[in-house]
Amino acid sequence: MGGDSAPGVEVEGAVLAAREYGVGVILVGRGDVLGPELARHDTDGLAIEIVQADQVITMDDNPTQALRKKRDSSIRVAARLVREGQAHGLISAGNTGAAMATSKIVLGVLPGVHRPALAQVFPTLEDTWAILIDVGANVDCPAEMLAQFAIMGDVYSRVLCHRDNPRVGLLSIGEEEHKGNDQTRAVTPLLKQLPLNFIGNVEGGDLYSGKADVVVCDGFIGNVALKVSEGLVKTIKSMLRESLEANLARKMGFVLARNAFEDFRKRVDYSEYGGAPLLGVKGVCIICHGSSNANAIKNAIRVAKEFYEGGVNNKIEAAVVKSLNSVGAT
C-alpha cells in the first residue's frame, strides 16, 4: 500500500508473477482499494487473495513511530502472515525504513546474526551479477558486523546468482590492504580468517567490472554507491535522449537503433533484477524501490520464491555458526 504508485503496480506485478511463476500471492491492505484494482485484471486460475489491513505507513512516516502507532499497517500484517507461516515471504515497495524495522521486530533475526543487512544485486560487464551489501540498513558498522555481511552475501551469491565460490571483496579506496579507513583496516584480518574466497580490497569502479561477486561495505557507503549509480543512470539516459532528439538524422538513427536502446535499458534497469533482500531476518523480506513498476514487483516476487526455495536462511544460519567456529579456533 505504501509505494509511490500503490497499489496499481503492486497488483499488476502480483498478477504477472502469479501467472508466470505459478506462485500464490496475498495482497495485504485495504480491501476497498485492492478489490477493485484486482478486478481490473484477468485472474482466472491464479491464486491471488486479499488480506485486510486498515492502516498504511506512508513514505513520510518516521519508521520507528509508525511501527509503534500503526499496528495494523499493511507491512505489519504482511510480516505477521510470514511469521505465522501463512506466507513464505513479504515484498514491499513502501517506506524502506519501516519495512526493515517491521521485519526485524516481527520476523526476528536469525540465530547468531548481529544485524540484518540489505543486499543489492548489480549487473556486471562480465554478464554476471554482483551483490553489494549493506546498502543502507546499518551505519557505523563494527568489524564483526561487516564480516557477517560477507558471510550472508556469500550465501546469497551461491544460491541466487549461482556462483560456485563467490569472490568476496571489501569496498575501499585502493587495492592495497593499507588503503582504506579505520573500518576497512579493522575488518580485513577478520575476513581473512573466515571460510570465504576473500580477494581483498576492491574499489568503487569494481562494482560493475565483475571483479568481485560480493562487495562488502558499511550501509552508509553502500547507500551512497547505490544512489550515485541510480542518479547517474538517470542523468545519462536524459543526456542521451536530448542528444538524440537534436535533429532529424539523429532521430532517424534512434528509430533504427531503437531495439538496441531497449536492450540497453533492460540491462541497466533496476526493475529487471527484483528488489533487494534483507538478509539475516527469519523469513523472506524483499525491499523494492518506491518507484517500482509492475515488472519490478513481478521480479521481486520471483526473487522471494527463489530465496525461499533455495533455503537461503538455513544456509546463512549454518554459515554463521561455521564462521564463529573458524574465528574462535584461531
Add this chain to the structure above:
Amino acid sequence: MGGDSAPGVEVEGAVLAAREYGVGVILVGRGDVLGPELARHDTDGLAIEIVQADQVITMDDNPTQALRKKRDSSIRVAARLVREGQAHGLISAGNTGAAMATSKIVLGVLPGVHRPALAQVFPTLEDTWAILIDVGANVDCPAEMLAQFAIMGDVYSRVLCHRDNPRVGLLSIGEEEHKGNDQTRAVTPLLKQLPLNFIGNVEGGDLYSGKADVVVCDGFIGNVALKVSEGLVKTIKSMLRESLEANLARKMGFVLARNAFEDFRKRVDYSEYGGAPLLGVKGVCIICHGSSNANAIKNAIRVAKEFYEGGVNNKIEAAVVKSLNSVGAT
C-alpha cells in the same frame, strides 16, 4: 613523467594549452625523453620549456617512501618551481598519493587550513557544475575538517564554476537531518553556523541532479562515489556499444546518430573538465587521472590558470579566517 601514457599525452596537452590559452608551460622531467617528444610538435611561438628532473615516481611507488627517497622526482621539482615562484601551479597525472603528499610538504598548507582536500567537478542535469569534496585526500575526517571542506568548496564554486551563492549540501543517506552516520550528525551543527548557503543533507543521486553546487563528504565516501561513477560510465558505454553493434539496422542507426553519441560522450567524459584541484595548499596543484589524454591535460592547465587568476587561495584564506570567527562568536 608518471602518468599511464607519460610523457606523450602530457607534452601534447601542454602544446595544446600553450596555443589555446596563451600560457607558458614548463615540462618537468627527463630531458632526454621530453626533448624528442616536444620536437614532434609545432611549438613555434609557444612558451614551452623543459626543466630537468632525474627521477620518476611510478604508480607502484609508496607515496611516503617515494617522497623521502626520490628527492629529484619530476613532481618534487615541479612543486619546488611553484614554491619558488617560477611557476604559478603544477599539474600531475602521476601517482595521486605522491602528488598530494609532495604538494602538502613542499608547497605547505594555507594558514588556518587543517588538511588540503581533493575536489572533483561533475556535470549536472541542470547544465551546471557541481563539486564533490573530498574525493580521497583524507579519511575518517573529524567534523571541523569536513566543515573546512565546505568552506573551500564554496570558494571554488564561486570562482571556477561562477556560482553566486553556492548551495552546499552534506552527502548522506536521507534528506532529514537525523539520517546519516555519526560523522554527518557531528558536522551538521557546524555547517549551520558557518556563513554558507547550507542546504542540509543531499543523497548520492543528487550529485548529478544539480540540487547542490558543493557536496561535502569524507574522502573515503567521495572516492567511492567518484570511482563508482567512472566505473558505471565505462560499463554503460560498453553495454551500449554491444547493443548497437548487434545487427545492421542498429549499426546504420548508430551511424546516423553518431554526433549525438559524440555530444553525449563529451558531456560525460571526465577529460573535458580538467583535473581535480587540491584545495588548501599554497600554490596551485591540479591532480589528473593517470589515464588522462591530451585533452584532459589541456583542460587541467586551463583550470590551473583560472585557479591562479581567480585568486582562489587568497579567498580560501579569508573565508577560513571568517569562518573561525563566525564559529567562535556563537
